[in-house]
Amino acid sequence: MAMDGTEVLIKTVTREEAAILDAWVALLKAGGALQTGRIREAELQTQAKSVLGQLGQALASGGTDTTTDAYASLRESLADISRSRAIQGFTPTDTISFLFSLKEPIFDALSRASGTDAAQVAAGIWSASKVLDQLGLHTMEVFQQSREEVIGRQSEEIAELSTPVVRLWDGILALPLIGTLDSARTGVVMENLLQAIVDEEAEIAIIDITGVPTVDTLVAQHLLKAIAAARLMGADCIVSGIRPQIAQTMVHLGVELNVISKSTLADAFALALRRTGRSVVRKAPSAPDESRR
Amino acid sequence: MAVTRTERKSIHTGDDVVRVRQAVRTFAVEAGLGLVDQTKIVTAASELARNTLDYGGGGEVRIELLQEGRRRGVRLTFEDEGPGIPDIGLALTDHYTTGGGLGLGLSGAKRLSNEFHLESTVGIGTRVVIARWK
Amino acid sequence: MDRIPILKLGGALIVTIQVDMHDRLAVALEEDLTAMISRTGARGVLIEISALEIVDSFIGRMLDNIASVSRVLDAETVVVGMRPAVAITLVELGLTLSGIKTALNVERGMAIIQARLDEDDAEGLRSARGRYED
Numbered sequence: 211m212a213m214d215g216t217e218v219l220i221k222t223v224t225r226e227e228a229a230i231l232d233a234w235v236a237l238l239k240a241g242g243a244l245q246t247g248r249i250r251e252a253e254l255q256t257q258a259k260s261v262l263g264q265l266g267q268a269l270a271s272g273g274t275d276t277t278t279d280a281y282a283s284l285r286e287s288l289a290d291i292s293r294s295r296a297i298q299g300f301t302p303t304d305t306i307s308f309l310f311s312l313k314e315p316i317f318d319a320l321s322r323a324s325g326t327d328a329a330q331v332a333a334g335i336w337s338a339s340k341v342l343d344q345l346g347l348h349t350m351e352v353f354q355q356s357r358e359e360v361i362g363r364q365s366e367e368i369a370e371l372s373t374p375v376v377r378l379w380d381g382i383l384a385l386p387l388i389g390t391l392d393s394a395r396t397g398v399v400m401e402n403l404l405q406a407i408v409d410e411e412a413e414i415a416i417i418d419i420t421g422v423p424t425v426d427t428l429v430a431q432h433l434l435k436a437i438a439a440a441r442l443m444g445a446d447c448i449v450s451g452i453r454p455q456i457a458q459t460m461v462h463l464g465v466e467l468n469v470i471s472k473s474t475l476a477d478a479f480a481l482a483l484r485r486t487g488r489s490v491v492r493k494a495p496s497a498p499d500e501s502r503r
Numbered sequence: 504m505a506v507t508r509t510e511r512k513s514i515h516t517g518d519d520v521v522r523v524r525q526a527v528r529t530f531a532v533e534a535g536l537g538l539v540d541q542t543k544i545v546t547a548a549s550e551l552a553r554n555t556l557d558y559g560g561g562g563e564v565r566i567e568l569l570q571e572g573r574r575r576g577v578r579l580t581f582e583d584e585g586p587g588i589p590d591i592g593l594a595l596t597d598h599y600t601t602g603g604g605l606g607l608g609l610s611g612a613k614r615l616s617n618e619f620h621l622e623s624t625v626g627i628g629t630r631v632v633i634a635r636w637k
Numbered sequence: 638m639d640r641i642p643i644l645k646l647g648g649a650l651i652v653t654i655q656v657d658m659h660d661r662l663a664v665a666l667e668e669d670l671t672a673m674i675s676r677t678g679a680r681g682v683l684i685e686i687s688a689l690e691i692v693d694s695f696i697g698r699m700l701d702n703i704a705s706v707s708r709v710l711d712a713e714t715v716v717v718g719m720r721p722a723v724a725i726t727l728v729e730l731g732l733t734l735s736g737i738k739t740a741l742n743v744e745r746g747m748a749i750i751q752a753r754l755d756e757d758d759a760e761g762l763r764s765a766r767g768r769y770e771d
Binding site for chain 2: 401
Binding site for chain 2: 657659660661690691692693694695720721722723725726729730731732
């Protein structure tokens with residue numbers, strides 16, 4: 211009696227589920243799935259068992275077309291596994307090996323089940339390959355997408371976190387910028403600065419760019435826009451710590467006219483104090499010291 | 504790219520300009536734009552609605568909520584059947600005006616948008632399309 | 638037609654804009670303020686705009702005009718309370734309102750006007766005394 215590949219595959223996977231699972235888990239372990247310590251044996255066993263179980267059900271009700279609803283729950287499980295591995299920092303190879311190492315046990319089971327009928331073995335293997343390859347692609351897509359989400363979130367966090375607005379004194383803020391400024395980050399930073407001006411009722415904001423290696427034209431324009439916006443709100447900005455190359459960029463942009471700048475944050479702070487009607491005075495030597503002399 | 508919601512507003516009085524601003528604000532909030540981006544698109548809408556009124560002799564705006572993958576945005580299409588713009592390059596120059604304004608309407612709206620498209624035929628009318636994405 | 642109320646406090650005029658500005662309202666405010674400055678001899682004008690969600694080129698021009706007219710009439714204009722998103726948008730639009738003084742809030746704005754009044758008073762006293770001694 212001749213059976214087509216799908217039927218053979220369904221029968222084999224259902225009948226030999228336990229044997230396939232054992233062989234699969236053994237292969238996974240031999241392949242070093244547990245070596246990195248990111249996943250425990252029990253967890254691996256559970257994942258493998260549920261994937262194989264769902265594969266059996268999906269094959270039985272939906273055939274080999276993995277885009278059908280019959281595969282929905284399997285696709286979801288694989289997506290979950292893939293996503294968690296992407297976040298845990300698994301390599302793409304580690305992630306895809308999990309699914310592809312299922313091929314060998316299934317192929318073995320197919321040849322056992324079909325005995326000497328070579329055509330039937332080939333048909334079964336072809337069906338199994340088709341299904342596993344499609345699922346493998348799905349796994350990779352989710353993996354890639356999850357990595358992109360992680361990267362996107364991290365860059366947002368970096369933009370938010372790496373630029374605290376510091377209150378130096380009543381009404382005086384400082385924004386110490388560190389690292390390379392790109393246009394997107396500069397935008398976020400400037401919005402934070404302007405909001406802080408409102409929250410702290412600051413008259414003067416010092417933008418310190420000592421830690422900024424280069425400023426391109428676009429970033430310089432962003433800085434200038436922020437300074438102009440701060441002025442519209444009623445606050446003055448002082449830029450401090452401008453490196454010589456950056457000074458040149460700014461001059462080329464015709465910027466030097468409208469910006470108050472100081473060479474160091476300390477100078478800028480002193481100016482800010484003076485502007486707000488304060489002064490810093492060194493304390494006179496105290497009396498006991500005088501008498502001892 | 505899919506359009507998930509559309510609204511049309513006619514622009515024939517000064518009060519209509521205010522109504523256009525309010526409608527655009529609602530769409531911008533729905534698209535999930537941040538406060539600064541909301542303010543930018545609403546301000547651009549205000550400039551273009553006033554242009555439609557003052558130079559185009561009134562017209563209409565179509566406000567659309569856009570979805571492209573996971574990105575959302577707002578697109579505005581201003582149309583009038585006014586005299587048209589003979590020299591678009593000149594009209595887009597900062598501080599150029601034929602109506603006694605500041606001459607920042609078109610050029611400003613362009614700077615406040617992520618996408619800007621202007622077409623105009625003398626004697627037929629003008630269409631300006633802008634979009635702002637999250 | 639609605640008008641924005643103008644309050645007089647000592648030598649200063651105070652306006653707080655609490656409504657969505659439409660163009661007629663802006664024009665009326667400009668006229669009312671000009672008339673009021675010349676009638677009262679006010680030396681300072683404080684315009685509070687913290688409730689304004691957008692300032693487009695039309696409202697920007699109104700603020701600029703008010704400042705220029707009051708300067709001619711020997712009064713100083715201070716705009717206070719502009720929101721960050723509005724300020725960023727205005728700069729992007731190309732309006733820097735460089736002729737206008739600004740302050741964070743009413744208190745700071747009034748301090749600027751008061752300083753101007755005190756200065757004028759000091760000069761006024763000196764010249765009055767000068768005349769008296771002649």
